Every structure is written in structure tokens, then in C-alpha cells.
Amino acid sequence: MTAATAQRRPRVVVVPTARPTFAVDVAAQRAAEARALLEELGADVTGPTDLVMTPADLERAAALPLAEADLVVNVCASFSDASPALRLYADLETPVLLWSFREPGPVGDPLWLNSLCGANLFGHALVVHAGRVPHLLYGDPGEAGVRAALGAALAGRLPVVPDLPTTVGERADDAGAVREALDSLRGRTLGLVGDAPPGFTPSQYDPDLLEKLFGIAVEQITVEDMFAKVAAVPEAEGEQEYAAALAAQPSLASVARAQAGTAACVTSAMRGWRDDADLSAMAIRCWPEFPTELGACPCSSLSRLADAGTPTACERDVYGAVTMSLLEALGSGTTYLVDTVDLDADANVVRLWHCGAAATSLAADPSAATQSVHCNRKLGVAGNFPLRTGPVVMARLTEDPAGGLRLLVAAGESLPEPNRFQGNTAAVRLDTPADEFVGALVGHGFPHHTVLAWTDVRPALRTAADELGIPVIEFSATPTKEQS
Structure with a gap:
């Protein structure tokens, strides 16, 4: 001033x-x-x-x-x-x-x-x-x-926006295997339901850039089209899916039967669309229409598909779904799209959360991966369980203000603790100062969604970024090489 x-x-x-x-x-x-x-x-x-x-x-x-x-x-x-x-x-x-x-x-x-x-x-x-x-x-x-x-x-001294790191870790020993993983993405089709939710800028995307970098095509239908698919699910098929979901997670019995039945039809409709259109991943506009017009939340449906091997992203987050697909092609196993919702700087912990669409295989105890109502909408069906512990990687492809895409990478350890927030939560002690990481997320315009993985594929991920010409911003305890 x-x-x-x-x-x-x-x-x-x-x-x-x-x-x-x-x-x-x-x-x-x-x-x-x-x-x-x-x-x-x-x-x-x-x-x-x-x-x-x-x-x-x-x-x-x-x-x-x-x-x-x-x-x-x-x-x-x-x-x-x-x-x-x-x-x-x-x-x-x-x-x-x-x-x-x-x-x-x-x-x-x-x-x-x-x-x-x-x-x-x-x-x-x-x-x-x-x-x-x-x-x-x-x-x-x-x-x-x-x-x-x-x-x-x-007095004119605003909180400092942390500088972005300029170094990244080692690349993969086998660059050929990384190229094969990238090649495996080409020709895939990503299924989108609906448009980006209003005001969710990270859910916007450039289809030409998606095709150019990854060779991924998009098949998009409206929310109304998906609702028509849900309505067309035969009663016997919906009952069969409900029975399978109940057998997998008996806690589903606590959810209102009508809502759980609608969710079962959503699962069947999404699975059928995936199979008919040969979709490799899906990004769904999960609100407001699903709860307000259909009367059920699709979280458990996304979870069921993820458990069956199809990456699923909520809030129609296209680049989030592509990040999940890339990580899984590189060997990460099943991943989950999360918000950063809580910071404990003294413990160097961030809490990563979303409202209940995690694959039950990602639960700290899959046998106790309970199903309940959505935390905000109070409608079924959404998962309610803490996420798996152990070493984790966070990654996110997103827009680069300079043009094209950039790749955010961080790592840490998911700690054992009770499910802090209803839905799916992981308490992650980062390898980098947590307060600087959060300050950089906001101050440098990274999305609210990152992708959480439990297998360290960072060397392959860095090599993939090199192959694609995408700059890497890596928050790491031991960076070793200048980003070219």
C-alpha cells in the first residue's frame, strides 16, 4: 500500500x-x-x-x-x-x-x-x-x-505464494515400456455424461488437445440421455444388480430401498453404455440433476464400475479421468479422484477426500467398506469408509497458463486414522512441506481435484511427461534433476 x-x-x-x-x-x-x-x-x-x-x-x-x-x-x-x-x-x-x-x-x-x-x-x-x-x-x-x-x-504484505519447484526425480529405466503404455491409450474412448457443472472450471477441457497428446476420443451424452438409459433398465436386471451390490456390501440394506434400487439401475445403465460404446473410462456430471431429478446419487455406481476396472471421475472432470487412465496404464492399479480439504501444517498432513465414489478395493478394510447416504444430499448411495494406508502418489494433468498441459506430482504416506469426513478420506503426510503445497495449489491455479494412487509410478510418469512434452511440477523431498 x-x-x-x-x-x-x-x-x-x-x-x-x-x-x-x-x-x-x-x-x-x-x-x-x-x-x-x-x-x-x-x-x-x-x-x-x-x-x-x-x-x-x-x-x-x-x-x-x-x-x-x-x-x-x-x-x-x-x-x-x-x-x-x-x-x-x-x-x-x-x-x-x-x-x-x-x-x-x-x-x-x-x-x-x-x-x-x-x-x-x-x-x-x-x-x-x-x-x-x-x-x-x-x-x-x-x-x-x-x-x-x-x-x-x-499493511500491504500479502501471504506469499510459494514458488513452484523446478526439479523432478529420476525417469524410468525402461522408456520403451512407457511408450507402450502411452500407445495403449491411443484409440480409447472416454465417456462423458453432461456438461461441466457451473463454476467448475477444472472440468472444462480441450478435445483437440486430448486427441493430439493421448489419442483419446470422447463420446458425450446428456444427463437426460443417461436418465433415459436408467429408465430403460429391465426390472429384473436392476434387481439383479441390487442383489449383487447388497451381497458385496451388506450395509447397503440400511439405505432406503427405493434409492438403492435407483442406484442399482444407474449402475446397470452405466455398465451397459460402457460396454456398448467400448468406453475405457467415464467422467460423469454427478450433480445437481442426479439427486434433484433422479432422486439418487451415482457415487456407488462409480465405485462399482471402478472396482470392475473402469476409471470413473465425478463432476465430469475430463482431465481427472485422463490422469487416472494414464496412471493406471503405467501400472498404478486402481486410483481415486480427491479434493484437498484439510491442512494440519504442524503434522505436515493434508486430508484428501471425496464424497463416496471410491472403489471398495481402496478401503483401509474392504470388508468394512460401508455404503450409506451422500453426505450433503442425504440420498443413497455413497460409500463411507477410510482409504487405504501406505505410500501414495498424487498426480494431476491440468491446463498450463502458458499453454497446453502441465503435470502436478506429489507423494507421501496415507496414515491410519478413523474416517475423518463422511465419504472417503485419506490423511496423507506429504514428503514436502504441506503448507507450501496447499499454498501453491491455490496460488498457482491447480485444480481442486488430484488423483491418488497407491503404487509409486513416478519414474514412469515423469518419462511419460517427457515423451508428451508436458512440464512436470513435482513437490518432492529429494528432487534430483532439473526439469528440461
């Missing part, structure tokens, strides 16, 4: 974003505490006091004098898609601080806020689609470190 700014109270616009499917009472309380702390620290605070959740709320926020502020603080009171980020900040020169909170709920509850994931999604949209550099503040208003960071931000 300028010398003139130092002579007056810094002008701060606070925009608290949220989504109605989360704990909005807790989100509103945290947002009010955040605003009060900024005022206590001497800021002249304006902006809506109510949560910004609807299109009308967003348009009222867009009328605020954002350009006249010294700092805009987007309080990610709960998860939100990236629509507010693009509507409010895409053309704004004022610095933007994304403030996300810790998860307050008890072990085993749904994510009350999913605030960090919301900030991650905002960061991707602003960096990749607007060329902006957002700054992340993580923690609750009562924390001393948060208070200090806010005081510095009001």
Missing part, C-alpha cells in the same frame, strides 16, 4: 461466499468473526454481511466498489463453485485474499464447510481463466497466526 494509504484506515471489501448444502449457520458465524477481526485490526470494512449464495446475491456483490478498495477478502465461508471468482475478480486489479477455514465438525461427520476446497477452486479459475494471482490465508479467526497474517496483509 502507498504512503498515503498508511495515513488512513485500509479499505477492505469482504465478500463471504457459501453454498446452501453445507453448514450455513456455522459458515455465517465464521464469516462474521472474520469481518469483526478485520475491523478490530483497523480496517474500514464494507461488503455484504449475509452469505453470498444465490445469483442475486452475486449481482449485488458485483455492484460493490471493489476497484476502490485496498484489499478484497473473499471469505470462503463454505465451499462454493468459482462463479463468484470470475464474476467479481477476473478484471479486478485490487489484490484478492482467499480466506479459508478449518473444518469444525467431529470425526465421521460430513464436511461442515469444505472451505479450503472452495478456495482451491477459486484459485484455479483466477489463475487459469483470468491471469490473476490470488493469495491464500488458511485458519480460523481466533488463531494468532491468522491475526498476524491479516495485520501484514492490511
Whole structure:
């Protein structure tokens, strides 16, 4: 801030974003505490006091004098898609601080806020689609470190966006085997259901780039087309699938029979489409239409297909599905698409989660991989179990702001702990500073989804990136070679 700014109270616009499917009472309380702390620290605070959740709320926020502020603080009171980020900040020169909170709920509850994931999604949209550099503040208003960071931000010293690493590990000894794996992807077809969900910028993709780099074609149908396939499943076939799912996981009996029956028909319809169209992987627009119009969630269907060897990605995440396909072609075994939802910097742990579509083979104890209702929608059927422990790799193909794709790679160890959040959770102690990793995810515009694998295929993955001409950004404890 300028010398003139130092002579007056810094002008701060606070925009608290949220989504109605989360704990909005807790989100509103945290947002009010955040605003009060900024005022206590001497800021002249304006902006809506109510949560910004609807299109009308967003348009009222867009009328605020954002350009006249010294700092805009987007309080990610709960998860939100990236629509507010693009509507409010895409053309704004004022610095933007994304403030996300810790998860307050008890072990085993749904994510009350999913605030960090919301900030991650905002960061991707602003960096990749607007060329902006957002700054992340993580923690609750009562924390001393948060208070200090806010005081510095009001004085013009925003949280530092960590530098991206410039070195990567060793390549595969057998480059020929990697080329064979890449060749095995060519000619495959990825099945897409629906368009990208609104405000989910990582779910957008370039079909020409997909064909050029990987030789993967796309077959896309609408959500309505999929619903027609579900409706056409013969009653006997749906009953047979329900019986098979119940035999595999007896806990399914606790889910309302009508919802579980609909989910069984979804599984049968997706399996039939996969077979008829010779699909090698699938990316599904899993909400809002499945719960709101069909009356069931497709998480368990994606899990059933994944257990049968078909990579499945929710939220119609195309590059996520391609990352899964690449890893599995390189020998990773079954993988899972996850959000980064929680950071414990003292323990160097991030918690990776999604709402219940993991293959049951990835459970810490597959025999106890229970099935339940979806954590937010309260409809069946979704898995509810912790993920497998042991060494893990995180990877993600995503847009490079410089053009083309880039590859994010990290690694660590999945630790044994109770299922922290309803759905599927892994607590991963990273090989790199966890706070820097999370800060880079947001500040450098990486997607909220990464792919988790339990076999270390990093040497082959690096070689594959070399073959494809894709730059690697690797968070590693022992990088050994400059990225060319």
C-alpha cells in the first residue's frame, strides 16, 4: 500500500461466499468473526454481511466498489463453485485474499464447510481463466497466526505464494515400456455424461488437445440421455444388480430401498453404455440433476464400475479421468479422484477426500467398506469408509497458463486414522512441506481435484511427461534433476 494509504484506515471489501448444502449457520458465524477481526485490526470494512449464495446475491456483490478498495477478502465461508471468482475478480486489479477455514465438525461427520476446497477452486479459475494471482490465508479467526497474517496483509504484505519447484526425480529405466503404455491409450474412448457443472472450471477441457497428446476420443451424452438409459433398465436386471451390490456390501440394506434400487439401475445403465460404446473410462456430471431429478446419487455406481476396472471421475472432470487412465496404464492399479480439504501444517498432513465414489478395493478394510447416504444430499448411495494406508502418489494433468498441459506430482504416506469426513478420506503426510503445497495449489491455479494412487509410478510418469512434452511440477523431498 502507498504512503498515503498508511495515513488512513485500509479499505477492505469482504465478500463471504457459501453454498446452501453445507453448514450455513456455522459458515455465517465464521464469516462474521472474520469481518469483526478485520475491523478490530483497523480496517474500514464494507461488503455484504449475509452469505453470498444465490445469483442475486452475486449481482449485488458485483455492484460493490471493489476497484476502490485496498484489499478484497473473499471469505470462503463454505465451499462454493468459482462463479463468484470470475464474476467479481477476473478484471479486478485490487489484490484478492482467499480466506479459508478449518473444518469444525467431529470425526465421521460430513464436511461442515469444505472451505479450503472452495478456495482451491477459486484459485484455479483466477489463475487459469483470468491471469490473476490470488493469495491464500488458511485458519480460523481466533488463531494468532491468522491475526498476524491479516495485520501484514492490511499493511500491504500479502501471504506469499510459494514458488513452484523446478526439479523432478529420476525417469524410468525402461522408456520403451512407457511408450507402450502411452500407445495403449491411443484409440480409447472416454465417456462423458453432461456438461461441466457451473463454476467448475477444472472440468472444462480441450478435445483437440486430448486427441493430439493421448489419442483419446470422447463420446458425450446428456444427463437426460443417461436418465433415459436408467429408465430403460429391465426390472429384473436392476434387481439383479441390487442383489449383487447388497451381497458385496451388506450395509447397503440400511439405505432406503427405493434409492438403492435407483442406484442399482444407474449402475446397470452405466455398465451397459460402457460396454456398448467400448468406453475405457467415464467422467460423469454427478450433480445437481442426479439427486434433484433422479432422486439418487451415482457415487456407488462409480465405485462399482471402478472396482470392475473402469476409471470413473465425478463432476465430469475430463482431465481427472485422463490422469487416472494414464496412471493406471503405467501400472498404478486402481486410483481415486480427491479434493484437498484439510491442512494440519504442524503434522505436515493434508486430508484428501471425496464424497463416496471410491472403489471398495481402496478401503483401509474392504470388508468394512460401508455404503450409506451422500453426505450433503442425504440420498443413497455413497460409500463411507477410510482409504487405504501406505505410500501414495498424487498426480494431476491440468491446463498450463502458458499453454497446453502441465503435470502436478506429489507423494507421501496415507496414515491410519478413523474416517475423518463422511465419504472417503485419506490423511496423507506429504514428503514436502504441506503448507507450501496447499499454498501453491491455490496460488498457482491447480485444480481442486488430484488423483491418488497407491503404487509409486513416478519414474514412469515423469518419462511419460517427457515423451508428451508436458512440464512436470513435482513437490518432492529429494528432487534430483532439473526439469528440461
